[in-house]
Amino acid sequence: MALGVKKPFTEVIKANIGDCHAMGQKPITFFRQVLALCSYPELLEDNKFPEDVKNRARRILQACAGGSIGSYSASQGIELIRNDVARYIERRDGGIPCSPDNIYLSAGASDGIMTMLKLLVSGEGSSRTGVMISIPQYPLYSAGLAELAAVQINYYLDEAKCWSLDVKELRRALEAARKHCRPRVLCIINPGNPTGQVQSRQCIEDVIKFAAEENLFLMADEVYQDNVYAEGCQFHSFKKVLFEMGPEYSEKVELVSFHSTSKCYMGECGFRGGYMEVVNLDPEVKVQLTKLVSVRLCPPVTGQALLDLVVNPPQPDEPSYATFIKERSHTLAMLAEKAKMTQDILNQVPGISCNPVQGAMYSFPSIQLPPKAIAEAKEKGQAPDMFYCMKLLEEKGICLVPGSGFGQRDGTFHFRMTILPPTEKLKIVLAKIKEFHQSFSEQYS
Amino acid sequence: MALGVKKPFTEVIKANIGDCHAMGQKPITFFRQVLALCSYPELLEDNKFPEDVKNRARRILQACAGGSIGSYSASQGIELIRNDVARYIERRDGGIPCSPDNIYLSAGASDGIMTMLKLLVSGEGSSRTGVMISIPQYPLYSAGLAELAAVQINYYLDEAKCWSLDVKELRRALEAARKHCRPRVLCIINPGNPTGQVQSRQCIEDVIKFAAEENLFLMADEVYQDNVYAEGCQFHSFKKVLFEMGPEYSEKVELVSFHSTSKCYMGECGFRGGYMEVVNLDPEVKVQLTKLVSVRLCPPVTGQALLDLVVNPPQPDEPSYATFIKERSHTLAMLAEKAKMTQDILNQVPGISCNPVQGAMYSFPSIQLPPKAIAEAKEKGQAPDMFYCMKLLEEKGICLVPGSGFGQRDGTFHFRMTILPPTEKLKIVLAKIKEFHQSFSEQYS
Numbered sequence: 001m002a003l004g005v006k007k008p009f010t011e012v013i014k015a016n017i018g019d020c021h022a023m024g025q026k027p028i029t030f031f032r033q034v035l036a037l038c039s040y041p042e043l044l045e046d047n048k049f050p051e052d053v054k055n056r057a058r059r060i061l062q063a064c065a066g067g068s069i070g071s072y073s074a075s076q077g078i079e080l081i082r083n084d085v086a087r088y089i090e091r092r093d094g095g096i097p098c099s100p101d102n103i104y105l106s107a108g109a110s111d112g113i114m115t116m117l118k119l120l121v122s123g124e125g126s127s128r129t130g131v132m133i134s135i136p137q138y139p140l141y142s143a144g145l146a147e148l149a150a151v152q153i154n155y156y157l158d159e160a161k162c163w164s165l166d167v168k169e170l171r172r173a174l175e176a177a178r179k180h181c182r183p184r185v186l187c188i189i190n191p192g193n194p195t196g197q198v199q200s201r202q203c204i205e206d207v208i209k210f211a212a213e214e215n216l217f218l219m220a221d222e223v224y225q226d227n228v229y230a231e232g233c234q235f236h237s238f239k240k241v242l243f244e245m246g247p248e249y250s251e252k253v254e255l256v257s258f259h260s261t262s263k264c265y266m267g268e269c270g271f272r273g274g275y276m277e278v279v280n281l282d283p284e285v286k287v288q289l290t291k292l293v294s295v296r297l298c299p300p301v302t303g304q305a306l307l308d309l310v311v312n313p314p315q316p317d318e319p320s321y322a323t324f325i326k327e328r329s330h331t332l333a334m335l336a337e338k339a340k341m342t343q344d345i346l347n348q349v350p351g352i353s354c355n356p357v358q359g360a361m362y363s364f365p366s367i368q369l370p371p372k373a374i375a376e377a378k379e380k381g382q383a384p385d386m387f388y389c390m391k392l393l394e395e396k397g398i399c400l401v402p403g404s405g406f407g408q409r410d411g412t413f414h415f416r417m418t419i420l421p422p423t424e425k426l427k428i429v430l431a432k433i434k435e436f437h438q439s440f441s442e443q444y445s
Numbered sequence: 446m447a448l449g450v451k452k453p454f455t456e457v458i459k460a461n462i463g464d465c466h467a468m469g470q471k472p473i474t475f476f477r478q479v480l481a482l483c484s485y486p487e488l489l490e491d492n493k494f495p496e497d498v499k500n501r502a503r504r505i506l507q508a509c510a511g512g513s514i515g516s517y518s519a520s521q522g523i524e525l526i527r528n529d530v531a532r533y534i535e536r537r538d539g540g541i542p543c544s545p546d547n548i549y550l551s552a553g554a555s556d557g558i559m560t561m562l563k564l565l566v567s568g569e570g571s572s573r574t575g576v577m578i579s580i581p582q583y584p585l586y587s588a589g590l591a592e593l594a595a596v597q598i599n600y601y602l603d604e605a606k607c608w609s610l611d612v613k614e615l616r617r618a619l620e621a622a623r624k625h626c627r628p629r630v631l632c633i634i635n636p637g638n639p640t641g642q643v644q645s646r647q648c649i650e651d652v653i654k655f656a657a658e659e660n661l662f663l664m665a666d667e668v669y670q671d672n673v674y675a676e677g678c679q680f681h682s683f684k685k686v687l688f689e690m691g692p693e694y695s696e697k698v699e700l701v702s703f704h705s706t707s708k709c710y711m712g713e714c715g716f717r718g719g720y721m722e723v724v725n726l727d728p729e730v731k732v733q734l735t736k737l738v739s740v741r742l743c744p745p746v747t748g749q750a751l752l753d754l755v756v757n758p759p760q761p762d763e764p765s766y767a768t769f770i771k772e773r774s775h776t777l778a779m780l781a782e783k784a785k786m787t788q789d790i791l792n793q794v795p796g797i798s799c800n801p802v803q804g805a806m807y808s809f810p811s812i813q814l815p816p817k818a819i820a821e822a823k824e825k826g827q828a829p830d831m832f833y834c835m836k837l838l839e840e841k842g843i844c845l846v847p848g849s850g851f852g853q854r855d856g857t858f859h860f861r862m863t864i865l866p867p868t869e870k871l872k873i874v875l876a877k878i879k880e881f882h883q884s885f886s887e888q889y890s
C-alpha cells in the first residue's frame with residue numbers, strides 16, 4: 001500500500017497468525033505470577049502472592065543450577081520438568097506409562113519438529129528420505145523439508161469429509177513416492193492446522209496400522225490437544241491409541257509427539273516452551289538425538305518453567321485453583337463460541353463453504369472465485385486466492401492467509417482465518433468478509 | 446563412579462562449563478526486576494519497584510503485540526530492541542553507524558552461529574564449503590560443521606605467544622584446504638574460548654586483510670567482549686577495526702559478529718538471548734537469512750527483553766544506576782581477580798604452564814604427562830588428558846574438561862578450567878589441582 005493513501009477502513013484486523021495474546025487473549029495469572037517470582041526471587045518474601053505460587057517458584061528454582069533460571073539446564077531439559085511432563089502424559093493417557101528419559105524439552109514445537117526431521121533425513125538422490133505431509137499443511141513442514149533437502153510427499157485431506165485423513169490416499173501417495181525417494185516419515189497434525197479437524201480414534205488406529213505395515217516413523221503434531229470444540233469430538237493422542245492396540249504395535253511403531261505452550265488456553269508463543277516424547281526410538285539414535293540438541297546448549301529456561309506450570313497446574317486444594325479454572329474455562333469457552341460463529345456465518349455466504357471448526361484455532365473455508373478474477377490474478381502473476389486476500393486487505397483491512405500458502409487441490413481456493421479476534425471484532429471481520437465476497441463476486445462475474 | 450563408594454572428597458566442584466549463575470554469580474537486580482514486571486504487569490502498580498524499572502518494562506511491553514511477552518515477535522526480533530542494539534553497537538564502536546536492519550536477534554549466540562553456518566555452507570565433494578576454525582576451538586563449531594557436513598579447516602593458535610593468531614598459519618591452513626574443499630568462512634573467537642587470549646588491534650587488522658584477499662566471510666564470535674582483565678589488553682570489535690581501515694575494506698569484507706546475554710557480567714545463559722550483526726551481506730542472501738530464521742518463528746521473547754536491558758542499561762540520572770554499576774563492577778572485578786589468581790597459582794606447579802588469562806572466563810594450561818601415564822591412558826582407550834581429568838575427578842572431586850575436547854597440537858596436553866567458582870572455592874580447586882598434579886607425576890614417573 002502506498003504511504004499516506006487513505007483507505008476505506010480505520011484499522012487492520014489481523015486474523016492471519018495463531019498469535020493468541022497479540023489478539024487480546026489474556027495470560028493465565030498463576031503462570032505469570034510464578035514466572036515473575038522465578039525472575040526476581042526477592043518477591044518470594046512478598047505477601048501479595050499466594051502460597052502455591054511461591055511453592056511452585058521455589059520448586060522450579062531449586063531444580064535450576066545455582067537456584068537461578070539464568071543457568072543453563074541439561075540439553076534435554078530440566079529433569080524435574082521432564083518428570084512433570086511424563087506424569088502429565090500418563091494422566092492424559094489414562095495411566096499408560098511414560099518415561100522422562102523419552103521427554104525432550106524444546107523451544108516451542110517447531111524446534112522439536114526441526115530437530116526430529118534433521119535426525120531422520122538422510123541419503124542422496126533416489127534414496128533420499130521422503131517425508132509425508134498433509135495438504136493443506138502448516139508451512140513449517142515444507143520449509144523445514146526444503147531446508148534439509150528432504151523429499152516432500154503430499155497426501156491430501158478429504159475436504160468433502162470434513163478434512164479427514166483416508167488411508168487409501170496415504171497409500172496412493174506412498175506408492176507414487178517410492179519411485180523417486182525412500183519414504184520414511186509420516187507427519188500428522190491433529191487437531192489440524194490449517195484445517196481445524198479433529199481425527200477420530202478409528203482414523204488414528206488406521207494410520208498407526210499403515211505406519212506399522214510400511215515401516216514409517218510417525219510424527220504427531222499435537223499442539224492443539226486442548227483446543228477441541230465440536231460436540232462428539234475428542235482428542236485422542238497417538239501414544240494412547242498406539243498402546244491400546246497392544247504390544248504388536250506399541251513395541252514396534254516409532255512415534256514422536258510434539259506439544260507446546262503456544263496454543264490451547266495458554267497461548268504463550270513468546271516463551272518458546274514445548275516438549276516432544278519419543279516412543280520406540282532406537283537407543284543408539286537417541287544418543288544422536290541428545291548430541292543434536294546439545295549443539296544449541298539448552299531450550300530457554302523461562303519456557304521450560306512455563307511448560308512445567310502447564311503440565312502441573314494448580315490443584316483443587318490450592319489457593320490459585322479457582323482463578324486458574326475460571327480463566328482457563330473462559331478462554332476455551334470463548335474459542336468454542338468463536339469457532340461455531342465462524343463456521344455459521346461463513347456458510348451463509350454464497351460461494352463460501354466452511355467445514356466445521358472442530359478444533360485448533362482456524363477455519364479454512366473454500367471460496368469460489370469467478371473465472372475473470374482467476375484470469376486477472378494470473379495476469380498479475382499471483383495465485384488467485386492471494387489476489388483475493390490482497391484485495392480484501394486493501395478494501396476492508398482484514399488480513400488472512402491465502403490457501404495457496406498451505407497447499408490445496410488444484411483448481412480449489414481457500415483462505416485460513418484464525419478464530420482469535422475478540423468476539424465483537426470477529427463479528428466485524430466475518431461481516432466484512434461477507435460483504436467483500438459478494439462485491440468481489442459481482443465485480444468479476 | 447560406582448554408587449555408594451566413598452570418595453576422598455566431600456563435594457564435586459564444577460569448573461567445566463561457563464555457567465555463571467550455576468557457580469554462584471548473582472544476576473543484576475535491575476534486569477531481573479524489569480523481567481518480573483514484564484512477566485506479571487500487575488507489578489507495575491507496586492511501589493516497591495523504582496520508576497526506571499517500571500518505565501523500561503512498559504517500554505518493552507508496548508513493543509510486544511497485544512502488550513504481552515507471550516506474543517510472537519517478528520522472526521528477526523522486536524524492532525525496538527533491534528534499534529537499541531544498533532545504538533549500543535554505535536556507542537561501543539565510537540560512532541560507526543549500525544543499521545537495525547542488519548541486526549538479527551537469536552536464542553543465544555549458538556543459535557545465530559548455527560544459522561549463519563547453515564546459510565553459508567553448500568556444495569558437494571571438493572566444492573563443499575570449508576570453514577576455518579581455531580584450534581583449540583569451542584566445540585559448538587566442530588559439532589555444527591559435522592551436522593552440516595561442512596569441511597572443518599583447522600588453524601592453530603600459537604601457545605608460545607599467548608595463544609595469538611598468526612596470519613602465516615591461516616595461510617598455511619587455507620592453502621592445504623584448497624586441495625579438497627572450497628574455503629569460504631573464517632571463524633574467530635575473541636576474547637578466546639577456551640584459551641582466554643584477547644586479540645590485539647594489529648592482529649585483527651591482519652585477519653581482515655587476509656579475509657579481503659582470500660574472499661573469506663568473517664564470523665567473529667565476540668560474546669566475551671566485556672570480559673577483558675589483563676593490563677594493556679582491550680577489546681576491539683571486528684566491525685570497528687574494519688570500518689577504521691577505510692572503504693576499501695569496509696565496503697567489501699563480509700562480516701557477522703555475535704553477542705550473547707550469557708557471558709560478561711550478566712551470565713544469563715538460561716534466557717537464551719543474543720544477537721548478530723551482519724555487515725556487507727548481499728541483499729538477496731539477507732532475504733534467505735530472514736526466511737531461514739522464520740522457520741523457528743522467533744527467538745524467545747524473554748531473552749529478547751533481557752538483551753534490551755543489556756544494550757540499554759540504567760543511565761546515570763536513573764534510580765537504578767548506582768546499584769547497577771556496583772553490581773556490574775563487582776562481578777567484573779571478581780572475575781579479574783580470579784583470572785590473575787588462576788594463572789599465578791597454576792604457574793607455580795612444576796609441569797603446568799598457563800598463559801595469562803587476558804579475557805573470557807577460562808584458563809587453558811598445558812600439562813606435562815609422564816610417558817607411563819600416556820601409555821596407561823592408551824591402554825584404556827582414553828585420550829591422555831581425559832585420563833588425567835577423570836583421575837582428578839575421582840581423587841579430588843574437581844571437574845574440568847580435557848584439552849582433547851577442544852583440539853590441541855599433537856603431543857601436547859591441556860585442560861580447560863573456568864574462573865567461575867567463588868574465590869574461596871577457586872583457591873581450594875587450585876590447591877587440589879596442585880596436589881593432584883604432583884602426586885600424579887610421581888605416581889607415573
